[in-house]
Amino acid sequence: MDGVMKRFSGRNVLITGAATGIGRATACRFAREGADVAACDIKEKEVHETAAMVKELGQKSLALVCDLSKMDALQKMLDAAVGEFGQFHIVFNNAGIGDTNAFYEDIDSALWDWIYAINVKAPFFICQRLAKIMIDNRVKGRIINTASTEGKTNRAGSIVYASSKSALIGLTQALAIQFAPFDITVNAVCPGLIDTPIWHRGDKVMEMPEGSVIKMVTESSIDARILKIPRVGVPEDIANAVVFLASDDASYMTGQAINVCGGIEFH
Numbered sequence: 001m002d003g004v005m006k007r008f009s010g011r012n013v014l015i016t017g018a019a020t021g022i023g024r025a026t027a028c029r030f031a032r033e034g035a036d037v038a039a040c041d042i043k044e045k046e047v048h049e050t051a052a053m054v055k056e057l058g059q060k061s062l063a064l065v066c067d068l069s070k071m072d073a074l075q076k077m078l079d080a081a082v083g084e085f086g087q088f089h090i091v092f093n094n095a096g097i098g099d100t101n102a103f104y105e106d107i108d109s110a111l112w113d114w115i116y117a118i119n120v121k122a123p124f125f126i127c128q129r130l131a132k133i134m135i136d137n138r139v140k141g142r143i144i145n146t147a148s149t150e151g152k153t154n155r156a157g158s159i160v161y162a163s164s165k166s167a168l169i170g171l172t173q174a175l176a177i178q179f180a181p182f183d184i185t186v187n188a189v190c191p192g193l194i195d196t197p198i199w200h201r202g203d204k205v206m207e208m209p210e211g212s213v214i215k216m217v218t219e220s221s222i223d224a225r226i227l228k229i230p231r232v233g234v235p236e237d238i239a240n241a242v243v244f245l246a247s248d249d250a251s252y253m254t255g256q257a258i259n260v261c262g263g264i265e266f267h
């Protein structure tokens with residue numbers, strides 16, 4: 001990004017779910033704008049690839065392989081992240097898991113706990129630890145969580161996923177209140193239909209070529225005029241909103257859940 005002001009120079013960003021999709025696109029965007037990036041994910045090969053991309057863009061990077069559903073692994077990941085970077089100015093809690101194939105009768109306690117551990121509990125405990133360091137160091141921190149339009153209006157009928165994303169929006173508001181006195185903002189982005197590997201599990205289940213499910217859902221959403229801008233979203237659409245929320249331009253915004261969804265959701 002030659003010639004573009006590097007507005008995140010000197011800032012450290014921790015991104016979870018950084019192996020692919022929205023997380024990887026955002027890691028590269030932050031790096032292009034001068035930030036150093038700690039990239040965390042359960043997918044070892046892909047998260048190392050993301051870290052290598054950040055390095056290639058001229059920024060410091062660290063790959064952190066971690067299963068965020070496990071509290072001891074999460075705390076060890078944070079030990080390593082803080083050990084290497086000292087402090088984080090920006091935290092992007094983006095890792096998420098869906099339950100698109102779990103029907104009402106199939107939902108058991110283990111599935112419920114697993115999805116909530118990744119989608120809600122991990123963002124809280126990451127914030128608890130990293131915000132303390134922001135406060136101690138008087139950093140004007142930025143925390144951004146990836147929720148979903150499904151967390152506002154449940155269109156697909158998913159139970160665990162949609163309710164966990166509603167909970168994440170609630171957590172965003174609670175933490176915004178908690179950290180506002182310390183100049184730390186907490187916001188969420190709510191993607192609609194974004195073409196990322198999260199949809200590929202559905203392709204496998206339906207034994208269809210990769211990309212089929214998102215294509216089907218996008219086309220039917222356009223036909224039904226649910227999706228107003230008639231194209232599927234790309235990870236960079238979300239990265240655009242995340243860097244805005246992380247920037248000084250968003251310093252008077254907190255507790256918000258911003259839709260980036262081609263008009264699927266209006267509230």
Ligand SMILES: NC(=O)c1ccc[n+]([C@@H]2O[C@H](COP(=O)([O-])OP(=O)(O)OC[C@H]3O[C@@H](n4cnc5c(N)ncnc54)[C@H](O)[C@@H]3O)[C@@H](O)[C@H]2O)c1
Pocket residue numbers: 016017018019020021022023040041042043066067068069094095096097098118146147148149190191192193194195196197198199
């Ligand atoms: N793609 C969409 O249409 C869409 C829509 C709404 C919300 N979202 C949300 O966007 C976020 C990013 O998803 P994406 O679409 O880029 O898909 P993605 O599959 O590319 O990214 C999700 C990442 O989370 C990681 N992850 C899952 N479980 C983990 C665990 N236990 N520990 C560590 N990492 C784990 C995955 O390995 C993956 O890299 C998710 O929170 C998702 O719910 C996506």
